[in-house]
Amino acid sequence: MGKTNHDTQMLADPVQAAALEADAARWRERDLAVLWHPCTQMREHPGTLPLLPIARGEGAWLVGRDGRRYLDAISSWWTNLFGHAEPRLADAIAQQARTLEHVILAGCSHAPAVELAERLLAVAPRQAGRSPLAKVFYADNGSAGVEVALKMAFHWFRNRGEQRRTRFIALENGYHGETIGALSVGDIPLYRRVYAPLLMEALFAPSPDAYLCEPGETPAERARRAAAALRVILERHDGEVCALILEPRLQCAGGMRMHDPLYLTLARALCDEFGVFLIADEIAVGFGRTGTLFACEQAPVLNEAGAAVAGTASTPTGAGSAAPVATAGIQPDFLCLSKGLTGGALPLAAVLTTDAVYNGFLDDSRERAFLHSHSYTGNPLACAAALASLDIFEQDDIIERNRATAATMARHAQALSDHPHVAEVRQAGMVVAFELARGGNRGTPFAPAARVGLHAYRTALEQGVLLRPLGDVLYWMPPYCIDEDALAHLATTTRTAIDRAIEDSRACA
Numbered sequence: 001m002g003k004t005n006h007d008t009q010m011l012a013d014p015v016q017a018a019a020l021e022a023d024a025a026r027w028r029e030r031d032l033a034v035l036w037h038p039c040t041q042m043r044e045h046p047g048t049l050p051l052l053p054i055a056r057g058e059g060a061w062l063v064g065r066d067g068r069r070y071l072d073a074i075s076s077w078w079t080n081l082f083g084h085a086e087p088r089l090a091d092a093i094a095q096q097a098r099t100l101e102h103v104i105l106a107g108c109s110h111a112p113a114v115e116l117a118e119r120l121l122a123v124a125p126r127q128a129g130r131s132p133l134a135k136v137f138y139a140d141n142g143s144a145g146v147e148v149a150l151k152m153a154f155h156w157f158r159n160r161g162e163q164r165r166t167r168f169i170a171l172e173n174g175y176h177g178e179t180i181g182a183l184s185v186g187d188i189p190l191y192r193r194v195y196a197p198l199l200m201e202a203l204f205a206p207s208p209d210a211y212l213c214e215p216g217e218t219p220a221e222r223a224r225r226a227a228a229a230l231r232v233i234l235e236r237h238d239g240e241v242c243a244l245i246l247e248p249r250l251q252c253a254g255g256m257r258m259h260d261p262l263y264l265t266l267a268r269a270l271c272d273e274f275g276v277f278l279i280a281d282e283i284a285v286g287f288g289r290t291g292t293l294f295a296c297e298q299a300p301v302l303n304e305a306g307a308a309v310a311g312t313a314s315t316p317t318g319a320g321s322a323a324p325v326a327t328a329g330i331q332p333d334f335l336c337l338s339k340g341l342t343g344g345a346l347p348l349a350a351v352l353t354t355d356a357v358y359n360g361f362l363d364d365s366r367e368r369a370f371l372h373s374h375s376y377t378g379n380p381l382a383c384a385a386a387l388a389s390l391d392i393f394e395q396d397d398i399i400e401r402n403r404a405t406a407a408t409m410a411r412h413a414q415a416l417s418d419h420p421h422v423a424e425v426r427q428a429g430m431v432v433a434f435e436l437a438r439g440g441n442r443g444t445p446f447a448p449a450a451r452v453g454l455h456a457y458r459t460a461l462e463q464g465v466l467l468r469p470l471g472d473v474l475y476w477m478p479p480y481c482i483d484e485d486a487l488a489h490l491a492t493t494t495r496t497a498i499d500r501a502i503e504d505s506r507a508c509a
Contacts, residue, residue, distance in 0.1 A: 287339075
């Protein structure tokens, strides 16, 4: 698994290499004749933006139809936990497919859906003094899961007769998906601007993003300042808000921006004070990515003076950030899960909520029921994969192993912290982000037209690494099975990609 792309190329003789490249070219042509790819300006294919026909996956690596190997440094859009073609996931899916591939979940039930719900509730975040998360509603992707949580929160208050509660609060720079409801509570202009006339009007609170700290301000102080601004919004719209939705610990699509977990504690308390639901969108960070099974577990407990007395309040910036250990945590009213839920094998989402929410829909009237459905809700194949994924967490002691891997990632990332065009290196568990800027430490952002991130992406591909940027932020979010050799290759490639990107952007200026 530590074999590099260059090693693989040396194995192919010129005739074989030419045949493989010709095969890849044919697949590119066939693809572009019929497919419309997600999140892509298709005019950039295949010239500006390379198109990779992938033949198979092997652990942390993808193998192209041209025979080249590519390190999947982004876990295939943050989904893949244990590596590609994980045999335990494949076996679970195959076994289930021979028994029951799908059945309608309205009026029917099946063992994988029940067993998965039981196991998710058993490991879900718990907070002293709160009734536990007790019910699971399935969907088939992250955006759909967010839609479920938003609709449940709104509908619950309608059933109580609180007709004024129609608003949602979200965080600036947040992202929750690209369906209409999810897009409404997102704050990334590139995704939402054109659809603005279709979107419901959300309220946006300042993000606790530690990168936005004032000079001399700590991430915890930034979190308190953001929470104070949230209080102002809640006071101004008292009785109008259904829920606050946030991404615990880091805003992934917003540039892997990270915040002190203290904000979670403060936000939970404010939601309780104003009678507002808290929706935790752990679609990207759930299942061990940030060092605990769920990022909500890292929120500290505060004493009467407001100081943290338990939990993790580690600074989220800096390559040396240790992988946190949960000793406290907050419990949301809705917990949205997807991506890594099945280990990355199949699409599935789950929304966990409380008996209090569930009971609010029980009535003789069908209009008071939660009449939301997807054709493949609770698909048995996906549920079987998710059950196998939870087994792997236990069998391989994934959380503890991830902490060791995160420490290795920190060491490799530290070597890039003094790069003249790296403004910040930040880490949360097995996520490392490199903010690129002119002049390094909190320097001047590059002009968007320079497309530094794109240039870095192209160079990384040439070096055998799939390193998809978020604007001018490069990040590492690899499968948990990545080894030392692959991490070393990733670090070397990242430096080369940054260097070449700066040169290329200057040449294009």
